[in-house]
Amino acid sequence: MTSDDRYKLFGVYVSPPVFDALETILYEEAGVVDYANYFEPTGSTVPVGDPGADATAQLVADLVADFAGLYDAADFGAARAVDPEAFELAQLAAEPETVARARERFQAAATIQETDSRTVHTAILAAALEGVDGPGE
Template sequence: MTGNDQYKPFGVYVSRPVADALATAAYEEAGVVDLAAYFDPDATTIPAGDPGAEMTADLLEAVVANFAGLYDAADFESARRIEPDGFELVHLAARPETIASARERFQAAATIQETDLRTVQTAIFAAWLSEDGQSRP
């Protein structure tokens, strides 16, 4: 199996409503019953062809590709008001280069917004879900 045939796990912290919306999208698009338990966070690779991996890889690729627009649409103030225990770790699968790009963009946004990654990740994924017609934070 070549590197292009594999994904890596990527964890994001998002609010509970965003985590629920991501889980709903994973169920509706890929039949993933429990996104929270679907990927082993300790796995070094996830094979391509897995429907949940394909779905979350496509999702993260879309977020990276549209990051500037999502950043502009993101409601960072709303995400800042979430209590510290109001975030959940959600594991996605993606190509290593997509993960690297996502990390760079999330970190840059956190620096610009002078906030933490969970706030940025929640705001960006909520904006993606809103554009996709799925949810609002």
């Protein structure tokens, strides 16, 4: 269990364009230069106040709050077309309860879509990032 001053890390598998969009947002919002390795050495939690963690925590909180709309806007067909070997692991930080809610929603979407988690991660995050210089812009 994490304390109130720590975020929990969780991974999502996303297409290269979605990973690049996340990297761009974290650079612009938090000055993260090497997103691929930013959270790696820290373990399973990261402190509140870490600029990259704060930025992803807000992104995940927004994603959870807007999940139904993002689900409706998501292009699952495009995500299914991604080469299975191309997906990249993106680490996100958020409050533990938010992580649990995000995982539940991703799992439910995968069940409804009858697909794997990486397809759902990619489609939902692409929809979330579309308005912020995300994939396709």
